[in-house]
Amino acid sequence: MNEYIAYIDAKGVTPLLLNKLVNETKAERNKRLLNYNRYKAELSAVPILTRKPTDYAQGNDHVVRVDDKVNNTLNNAFDADIVDTKTGYMFGNPISYVVDKQAQGLDKLSEAIELFNLRNSIDDLDSESGKKTAICGYSARLLYIDMDGNERVTTIEPWETIILSETADVSEPKYAIRYFKIAELDAEGEKKETEQLVFYDAATERLYTRADADSPFVLKDERKHLFDYCPLFGVPNNEELQSDADKVYNLIDAYDRTFSDASNEIEQWRLAYLVLKGMGMDDEDAKKVARTGIFELMGEDDDIKYLTKDVNDQMIENHLNRLEENIMRLAKSVNFSDESFAGNASGVALKYKLTALENKCKTMERKFTKALRYQFKVLCSAWAKKGICSKDDYLKVWYEYKRNIPIDLLPEAQASQALQGQVSERTRLSKMSIVDDVDFEIEEMQKDARIFGRYLPPLDEDDPEGVET
Numbered sequence: 001m002n003e004y005i006a007y008i009d010a011k012g013v014t015p016l017l018l019n020k021l022v023n024e025t026k027a028e029r030n031k032r033l034l035n036y037n038r039y040k041a042e043l044s045a046v047p048i049l050t051r052k053p054t055d056y057a058q059g060n061d062h063v064v065r066v067d068d069k070v071n072n073t074l075n076n077a078f079d080a081d082i083v084d085t086k087t088g089y090m091f092g093n094p095i096s097y098v099v100d101k102q103a104q105g106l107d108k109l110s111e112a113i114e115l116f117n118l119r120n121s122i123d124d125l126d127s128e129s130g131k132k133t134a135i136c137g138y139s140a141r142l143l144y145i146d147m148d149g150n151e152r153v154t155t156i157e158p159w160e161t162i163i164l165s166e167t168a169d170v171s172e173p174k175y176a177i178r179y180f181k182i183a184e185l186d187a188e189g190e191k192k193e194t195e196q197l198v199f200y201d202a203a204t205e206r207l208y209t210r211a212d213a214d215s216p217f218v219l220k221d222e223r224k225h226l227f228d229y230c231p232l233f234g235v236p237n238n239e240e241l242q243s244d245a246d247k248v249y250n251l252i253d254a255y256d257r258t259f260s261d262a263s264n265e266i267e268q269w270r271l272a273y274l275v276l277k278g279m280g281m282d283d284e285d286a287k288k289v290a291r292t293g294i295f296e297l298m299g300e301d302d303d304i305k306y307l308t309k310d311v312n313d314q315m316i317e318n319h320l321n322r323l324e325e326n327i328m329r330l331a332k333s334v335n336f337s338d339e340s341f342a343g344n345a346s347g348v349a350l351k352y353k354l355t356a357l358e359n360k361c362k363t364m365e366r367k368f369t370k371a372l373r374y375q376f377k378v379l380c381s382a383w384a385k386k387g388i389c390s391k392d393d394y395l396k397v398w399y400e401y402k403r404n405i406p407i408d409l410l411p412e413a414q415a416s417q418a419l420q421g422q423v424s425e426r427t428r429l430s431k432m433s434i435v436d437d438v439d440f441e442i443e444e445m446q447k448d449a450r451i452f453g454r455y456l457p458p459l460d461e462d463d464p465e466g467v468e469t
Contacts, residue, residue, distance in 0.1 A: 001164050005174055008164075013175075013199055015217040018208060022179055022197070025162050029179075032136040033159040035243050039080050039135050048073050048256035072263040078252045078324075079245035082333040083134045086244060089354075090361050091130045092404025094123040095372075100396040101439065109380075109389040113397065116379065120153050128155055129235050133364065137241035138170050141371075142178070143231040143378050151379055156232065163234050170234025170241070171371035176200045178232060200225070200232045228381035228391070235371040238363055248331045255323040262316050277303035332356040350405065358403075369399050407433045 004021060037045035044050065053071035097117060099110040116122070125141075132139035132155065140156040140163070162177040163170045178198045186192050197208040197217055205225045208217035225231050237243065245252070279302050295304055328335050334357055351358070376394035384391045412432055419428045429438045 001168075002166065005164050005166060008175060013206070015208065015219075018177070018197055018199065018217050021162055021177060029159045029162075033157075035079075035135050035137075035245070036132070036157075036159070038249075039077075039083060041075055041077055041080070046075050046256075047253050048075055048260060051257075051260070070264045070267045072260045072267065074256060074260045074263055076252065076255055076259060078255070078327050078331075079249065082244050082248075082328075082331045083131060085333050085336075086134050086357065086361060086364075087127060087131045089357060089404055090364065090401065091127040093402040095126050096400040096402070096436065097122075098398045098400060100398065103396050106389065106393065106396060108387075109383070109393050109396075112383055112388050113376075116151055116153075119150060122153075125153065125155060130364070130368070132158060133235050133237045133368075134244045137238075137243045137246070138234045138236040140170075140232065140234050141375065143227060143375065145226050145382070151382055153375070158234070161232065161234070163232070169370075170236050171367065171374050173230045173233050174201075176230050176232035200230050202227075202229050205231075226382060226385075227378050229374075229378045231378055233371060233374055233378075236367045238367065244331055244333070244360070248327045251323055251327045251330070255320060255327065258316065258319055258323070262313075262320075275305055277301065277305075329356070332360040350408075354405070361403075365401050372399055373397075402433075402436070409434065 004017065007017065034045055041049075051071065051073050097113055099106050099113065129139045129141065136158045138158055140158050140161045141153055142156050143151065143153050146152045156178055157180075160178055160180045162179065163173045164175040164177075165173050177200070179195070180197075181193055181195050183191050183193050195210050195212065197210075199206045199208065203224060204222055206219060207221040209220050210217050279297065297304070324335070334354060373394060376397050377391075380389055380391050380394040383389050412434075416428055416432055419431070425442065426438050429435050429441050435441050
């Protein structure tokens, strides 16, 4: 997309250029929307849900098939499970936003970040961004100033965005576009759908509209967005912008087909042909049997049984198990209902089983941090105008992620006790899962030492003598 950036730099944005961008990115945007609709199990997005009954050949006019009437369409939403597992694992515990405590004069910045996070319910927004990122390959955020003059952020559907970056990184845009459709009521109260496009650069946002895809875009409004950088940016899942389930959709479809066909076989057993050996049955006898359920066998060799297919249930079970195993392995996810997670597994054993998921989350964590760093770069450009901080103070904000897994406190407590005196108190406390803020914990320990009259070993350079009462 660098050719578009060079063109815009030289000649500016034009309606014709916007139309080309919309058309060129249509397939990619539709793929993201399809992934999201599949996550929601929309009827049109899941192949098995739209499968039609198999049209078997009848053979002759005297035999009417009944097994083609059974068509189970059972969706096994492995893709949703893969996404939800990752989202819960990464964002079940909220991200901590920490301002560098060693830097001076950042109290206003720390307060601004705290208010910004509260005002925007940032814990929920981070979790939703993480979910959309895992589903679509990347999510998008838009920073804006509300009517009260406060900095706000909201998520934008990734299939509505086109992000132009000189580095091919959606988290560092030079220009960005939001393209979407809205429904409005005309003078007669009839609903009318129009297309809107908002073009963002480092200073302005321009609103374009058109009646339909065959019409040209028309500039309707232009205004300053009050930031020094493009306020619409992406949060990538990985460098390739692939979703977590992109590589296993075919395996999931194969599982759905096999599972549905196996269910068909079970249901078709009720529709099996009735074979009467050594006897016949006319229409009157058939009605009598249907009413009474009683057969009278007169001959010694007479017999009654259903004509059924031999089904190798073990083969089906093995096939389904292999498919499920491959889905989870290739998607780097875990099945917590698996027998290997049962019992009293140690913390080390549990972490080993989560290695593939952890590696995948580490990649996303780095990408998420890069996007958050850009977010605060944009915010600091606005806060600098208010005298809250300097434009470069976004480099002094750190982000801490804490995995949402069961905690085994006993081994941690034993390890912490063994480390006492071997490493600094800050390092020792930072390794404890129950300690969210090391500095706060140290302050609380100092208070306890004063209250209960105990001696607390030195905790930092400013307290070389320790605390003693």
